[in-house]
Amino acid sequence: MSSFSHPDFGAATFAGASDARFVPAPADGVLPEDFFSTTNLPTYVRIAGEWRMPREPRMDSALVLDADGSLWIREGRRVRKGDRVAVGHKEDGSDGIYVHAQAFLGATADGEFKFMTSEVSREKPIDYSLMARILIDERDRGGYPVWVTGPALVHSRARADMTWFIKNRFVGALLAGNAVAVHDIEASIFGTTLGMTGSGEATSGGHGLHMRAINRVREAGSIERAVEQGIVTDGIMHACVTHGVPYVLCGSIRDDGPLPGVHSDSMAAQDAMKRHTVKATMAILVATALHAIATGNMLPAFVTEADGSLRELSTICVDSSEFVVSKLKDRGTHQAFGVVTNAQDFMHILRLYVERELDARRMLTPRSVAAVSAR
Amino acid sequence: MSSFSHPDFGAATFAGASDARFVPAPADGVLPEDFFSTTNLPTYVRIAGEWRMPREPRMDSALVLDADGSLWIREGRRVRKGDRVAVGHKEDGSDGIYVHAQAFLGATADGEFKFMTSEVSREKPIDYSLMARILIDERDRGGYPVWVTGPALVHSRARADMTWFIKNRFVGALLAGNAVAVHDIEASIFGTTLGMTGSGEATSGGHGLHMRAINRVREAGSIERAVEQGIVTDGIMHACVTHGVPYVLCGSIRDDGPLPGVHSDSMAAQDAMKRHTVKATMAILVATALHAIATGNMLPAFVTEADGSLRELSTICVDSSEFVVSKLKDRGTHQAFGVVTNAQDFMHILRLYVERELDARRMLTPRSVAAVSAR
Amino acid sequence: MSSFSHPDFGAATFAGASDARFVPAPADGVLPEDFFSTTNLPTYVRIAGEWRMPREPRMDSALVLDADGSLWIREGRRVRKGDRVAVGHKEDGSDGIYVHAQAFLGATADGEFKFMTSEVSREKPIDYSLMARILIDERDRGGYPVWVTGPALVHSRARADMTWFIKNRFVGALLAGNAVAVHDIEASIFGTTLGMTGSGEATSGGHGLHMRAINRVREAGSIERAVEQGIVTDGIMHACVTHGVPYVLCGSIRDDGPLPGVHSDSMAAQDAMKRHTVKATMAILVATALHAIATGNMLPAFVTEADGSLRELSTICVDSSEFVVSKLKDRGTHQAFGVVTNAQDFMHILRLYVERELDARRMLTPRSVAAVSAR
């Protein structure tokens, strides 16, 4: 994992920099004409001669200086009339706003002739061992790995593996859509997903089973109550509820039902997601273009440690095709590391490597592990 | 295009059929335990000895018999406590509900039907000429072709072609997401899409342009007003507004902004979409998995003509990979005909063939065409 | 795995059948005008009133009756002037040739057959457990599993897993291209594949390493000698040589080098491949379109057991996209079961399941396993 230094604002480059300029928003949800549009990279704003980093960094938003002097990055729709919004287009600091792009996009162009330089490819090896170590380290340091998953995870046997990760405290929060919960609960109640059995066969009358599953939970009133009442007895949602792992179910126009608890309003869903992305220290995006890109939009490319130092926010994006990862990068989530494979296989091998690494660590440091499991 | 006969309910098979059984819904948005879960195929319900077809057919919903005796297919969330909902699992008519699956999923005997049921593969020829004829016929008979498009259409030069289809009355309604409108309006104001020029190069500072486009429209108050005020002067949304073609912009968690007029609530968006899908006589789904499947969910596989006869609802699904079309079919939209190609190229060639066919028809039947253009 | 009965030639359907008609080939490598073109399905030819099955079944070839009365399926290019070649287009037996299509392409009634006919989709579960059992059964009954692999297997860490399968006698023969051997040997000598390290980074000067690897083996004279001389010390080719597992390296126009031993003539390569496909009792095709389809072309869809009974030839095709498997099926290899995943992950999990199954069997039947390992 890469760490990064803050820029040296004493350097000559920053000598002529002025303070950033703030202009009041003309109306609720409307930004001043020349508002500065943010990125997901470390950003520094010069206020009264001092370079400060805004809170809740994310891309495609505005810099807002609150009345109490605190500096935020805030979505345009949440800006209120009169809020002081930073303006300017320059990212080089001269107008008081500096985007520390070098840190992450650092030139690797050495002009040498090389093979295998494409970023995302099914032909590249996948370092499960490294991913397992990062994930365990995140857990053990009290990090907050955000998992974002699509329904392919539930269709296949990866459901058991996802449940394992939840139960073993590798999941800070789960962000998903209605379908993930629907198929997971269908699997718990009927043993099928979209009417398909665990071995991939369509069942007679199976097309209605997900609707029956939804209806049962709607009858119970909430997923939590469906768990309590013994309607849902295993799986991903059950594990979240019984292990106190927070989840966000975001609505979409594809939703059947929806299940109680789904944020059918997209903006409310974004707000709910962001309550977790601002805390994220790692992101694992599996088999979902919509949710992966939505999360990428609101995720900074970096983590600010308690001591103020910066490191890259490890972002793993898993999909069957190179396309989704490339799309994620094209939309600005440059730090994403792409794994081109089947979601079921990814989950299975990652779990295997995590289990092996845990075994290895257990043998090496019996005491520290005991301490961890005693928590 | 295929036509289908209604089943012969005088046949021996239906001799022992009973009336369908209706049970009151136990609560708002909750269906009785054994509710009949609908498909997108022609469905007949036996009420007082008479076989009737419900209104607003779609899949994954319930059959509701209203107090006034009218029979509807209605989403579970819209059912109110006490509504009479059909129960039963059998689709063969014996319990009073018959799903006419044979019509669409059965023998592929006749030559025409083969076109629409051919498997999905980039190696199959694409019959643009047939699609052009179907589209013109739909327009000329007063049909209602629903277009559902993803943003790839706007990134590329297909924007001009889509605008042409709107202006030439080939679009009954346009269903899309916030992004389509955002990129289209960015193109109108700044000449870029996601900061990329028309020739595909990323521009300096371009990452913020879609946010500036959104901000301008939010300032204007609506897309309509942005058109009036000369902020948006060309493109897809401009054509919809100036030619009175209805559009629905559905929100999603990926949305920046959103633009005014976007249905950020997914259920409200579904309701808005359905106001058009119930009228659809054809569907063209281009470069969008989310919206295509959402539309497929609420689209019957058939059109009921004014005289009560049935025909297949021509559904064309265009995507760069076989996957989206297969997924659409896997989720029940069996009638979809897949075109595996680039959205830009699809739009360009389809328009070309439509123009050629129009020329050809003009030469053959000068008077009828004159009549059409005088409408 | 499915077994199939021979047709009942006493049935009324076959009452009026005549003997098959044979016509001499007009020239070397040229078939008579109306030659019967074979399929990969069980085929029966009526000669002197008796229904016989030809030897070496494969598709796209001719039926040849040799002077000694033996009946063969033979590629057109191998037919000599005057050879007696069956003519006719009918496959229903009436003209003396019966293709038993029903057996494989017919009703999907029984539970087992469904596994092998399920559609191809990344959303379907993958039954590694079943594949592991089939593979172990094949080994233990003395079957001949033919593995056909592309270079993606070597780029990634699947190389170690493939080596494991060879060493543990799960590989009857390995069919591959020059590139598989080149990258495998590059990995043994330099620790890279196409200049990329095991963790996926391009190395400086790495683009020439595969050429240096080739040059070393050319200098040694053969892969076998390179193994003897300690130039190649581990990996797939090393395991084949040291464990006496036969391999065929087929040339292509993409080849660098080529390595000594590569069949650069495509027809010689086909002949070399066929010496193994005629013995195959199972086929595993991983990450290669060219070699998978070439093998599919010459592989019967069935295995004829020693007692004359028939069973399906289990064929597993692994690729990152649905396309390759669909293409394989489109070209007649209907029996292929598709696994849509990354080759590295497939190999890793399959090995894991095989190891688990071996452990399980060892515990259950200590003696029989001891017998097996004593062989």
Add this chain to the structure above:
Amino acid sequence: MSSFSHPDFGAATFAGASDARFVPAPADGVLPEDFFSTTNLPTYVRIAGEWRMPREPRMDSALVLDADGSLWIREGRRVRKGDRVAVGHKEDGSDGIYVHAQAFLGATADGEFKFMTSEVSREKPIDYSLMARILIDERDRGGYPVWVTGPALVHSRARADMTWFIKNRFVGALLAGNAVAVHDIEASIFGTTLGMTGSGEATSGGHGLHMRAINRVREAGSIERAVEQGIVTDGIMHACVTHGVPYVLCGSIRDDGPLPGVHSDSMAAQDAMKRHTVKATMAILVATALHAIATGNMLPAFVTEADGSLRELSTICVDSSEFVVSKLKDRGTHQAFGVVTNAQDFMHILRLYVERELDARRMLTPRSVAAVSAR
């Protein structure tokens, strides 16, 4: 199109450079241990103080100084014992070999945050207008555009478009596999490709038609004679024969037949291809991974004009997925411009734009066009 300057060998960087060192090859087809492995970039070799460019540039080969003092790039397999082969690993000129990588891979890394920077994506616009202009310019200046095509081109209606390009002198040479010719000739004789009609339907008995087409041509003795005898009356191969456009049919293990004239030996096929790639001034690679990468392997990234100046060799690679183009680039063909679309649509639109551009030019410069068409 980009032009490039030769390096300034008077610059300080090259002051300390020594002459390149040549060492005799130890055996036929074996290179000296430290042979210099070539790239497809402009390469300069210092011999007796003079920097010279070798003839027939391509990657993955050796630099050979012939007895007559001429300098070649030559495949290892074609080197004879005693041939003088350049050795060394450095590409910076210090050891007498300079690879002018900067010219083509020039740093574009400005570290700015941008969207849409991925190289190959279906979401990028396709500039058909530019491609049409380049193609016409190549023809009109007497260039040598090499077309490399896969069978998808023939399955679909692109066959007519390819024929048009051949007839209108846009094709310097056609490089393809046996399958392209087989399906093209099947289409001419039977109106089907792989037994599928032009509208995509499988025909009864169709699976044998490509074998019958092959048999007819084998009977005639050659494709040329099949054209003469009126067996093949239209299509791609017919146009090549009747318009004197050279073609190379390369064999592969997937081949049925093969047709007479196919180079079934891969190395002979490579030699035949190279006779055209050394003359290429443009390359268009459509719907084929195998042939595209094989051609990329032997194609320089640049064209040397008669006056010694250099320009990029325009290379267009068309495929339904991003994967093939990325793979081509990963194997060193960095200059490839990727078009992610369906082959049929690509051919159709490219032809349309070429026709439009020809019309436009005709109107602008009536005389010069008259001159051209009088040739």
